[in-house]
Amino acid sequence: MPKNSFTMDDEINSEKINMKTLARVLNLSIATVSKALRDSYDISEKTKVRVREAANRLNYVTNAYASSLRKHRSNTIAIVIPEIADSFFSQAINGIESITGKENYHSLIYLTHDSYEREVSILNEFTSGRVDGVLISVASNTRDTTHISKLQQAGIPIVFFDRDCEQIPTASIKTDDFNSAYDATCHLIKQGCKNISLITVQGYVSIFAAREEGYKKALTENEIHTDNSNVIYCLNKYSEENIALIRNYLDKAKPDGLLLTVEHLATSVYLACIEIKLHIPKDIKVACFTNQVTAPVLNPPLTTILQPAYQMGQKAVGILFEYLSHKYTRLEDEHIIIPSKLVIRESTGAL
Amino acid sequence: MPKNSFTMDDEINSEKINMKTLARVLNLSIATVSKALRDSYDISEKTKVRVREAANRLNYVTNAYASSLRKHRSNTIAIVIPEIADSFFSQAINGIESITGKENYHSLIYLTHDSYEREVSILNEFTSGRVDGVLISVASNTRDTTHISKLQQAGIPIVFFDRDCEQIPTASIKTDDFNSAYDATCHLIKQGCKNISLITVQGYVSIFAAREEGYKKALTENEIHTDNSNVIYCLNKYSEENIALIRNYLDKAKPDGLLLTVEHLATSVYLACIEIKLHIPKDIKVACFTNQVTAPVLNPPLTTILQPAYQMGQKAVGILFEYLSHKYTRLEDEHIIIPSKLVIRESTGAL
């Protein structure tokens, strides 16, 4: 056997190796090879060993497309997020991949660039079974959710993380946006702020609404008057326009406290303050929803609402996998909230 | 036609729609439907219109697995990178996706977590044709490159970006690491530093070697003695260990200038300096290879070597696509270098 296996190797040296060639080399049927590789009960241990040895020796790799086509299962999930240059999402991805790797799943990362249109066309692709499930954080201007419903009707399970759509009945993993914003605003008030503005982004996503409500509740509870003039809506991407918008607003409205709802606003606000010579925290105190590691070395160190990104990613994919392994999870009943943590630093005047 | 098309729709309402159902609804053969959708020349315009209309109406989406299996082409490329929470890589991904989106290609993002073993197993998967091409930035401890050669032998084109392997004959898109490090070091010298250390990462990747050589050349040219005692090697991930390592080193060796070769070292160095009460730039001046947007709002604003991440990504995928569209690019002849830009800020004592 070892003697002629060498010549056999030579024979198949240049050709593609698939199950057919494996079967020929081993003098078995393709079915037996397939079953041996999948550790089927009705193949003898001896044959399994032979097949595995040959597969290794010849660097056999199963053709994922053939396998997925036949099995109607791709062992692939989609991660659909607005943007990748955001610490929250990159940490969430790391959380997700810490699980998918172990489970022999692949993850496809799709970026919507926070555009509703891209989101629609990406999700439409999934209806043909390209992925077994979808983890999604929706674009901020997603209001019509028929593309998501359509995907559900096609039988693809969906789990929201962070940015969900409340009208879609499926699992969601979020952080406690309302309370986090409430706590951060209360902290600003306790630090002496009398005129606190919310800088947030345009869109229809519930988490931003929740953060806005938490902020407003803290104000009204502390008998600080609030109308919509102290809430300003930026573009949801780091841009010169945002910096200018913020600069003009600060110059005019002169708030003494700011709550920022997304990561990229922190840099914009800091730059705007430099431009119009506002000192943080003396002139204005700032807190931000962000996971960026540079927060403690900013000038000044930034008070953050630190979201449990890694755990949220893990939990989201965990629920999806439980559903996929037919443990009959009712996705629409799974609504998990993992609290964020207020990390107080000098930008809110703490010593 | 419109009258009975309604009943036809009803008929196929609940079933999966594939070319077979389309063909039945249209009373055509599957082949005709396929060719019509791919705009083949031997289908009449009238039929094409009918087919497209029906496909749209019924939300037909082609099954990517069947198509890829048959065509031996997946319209998918792999992006293999060490880490995602790094501005350089996330910006490069955005550059890549700005092209793949237009060309109707998908991109699969694979994270090696800077581990050689993961890199090997990821690349092995690709030998079965899962992707049409690979863009890779290798793990820092990749020395043996047989996994990459194997992939090449399987006929999968590979383009390196940023971190390449010089022994593999294929295209590479890099920045000018040697000169960038040289320039940054000269800048530190000009700012008065006499005792400059390099903080870099362990590994075998050529770009780190090039940065080290550029640094050393600047020192010798300026007649500053250098041995290996002022080069320290960290783990290539943000960690407490690195901070401790750096803190101890700074405390002991007391350098007055630092060049950092990767993004995450900036935060570590800033934190270490805070811990041992070193003032940047008074006591020690710092420059870093990084693309992070927070650089100008750090305390102090960080002098950076800004890499053309977005353009590098675009260029890398551009070369890959040219090869894939059979323009007979000789990949091994494509070696592009896009210069980085030294952005001087207060961390090196500039006013």
Added chain:
DNA sequence: TTTATCTACTTAAACGTTTACGTAAAATGC
């Protein structure tokens, strides 16, 4: 008119797996 060419389709095989089903041979039960 006959033959050649073109148009617009259809037929059927192929891509590489997986899996329901079939079947000899061996093992077991009585």
Added chain:
DNA sequence: GCATTTTACGTAAACGTTTAAGTAGATAAA
């Protein structure tokens, strides 16, 4: 010893496309 079950394999169809090859019918050329 015969019937039954078990073991360990093989056969063949199927997954949804794509595409080479074939073919009626129409049109053009001779």
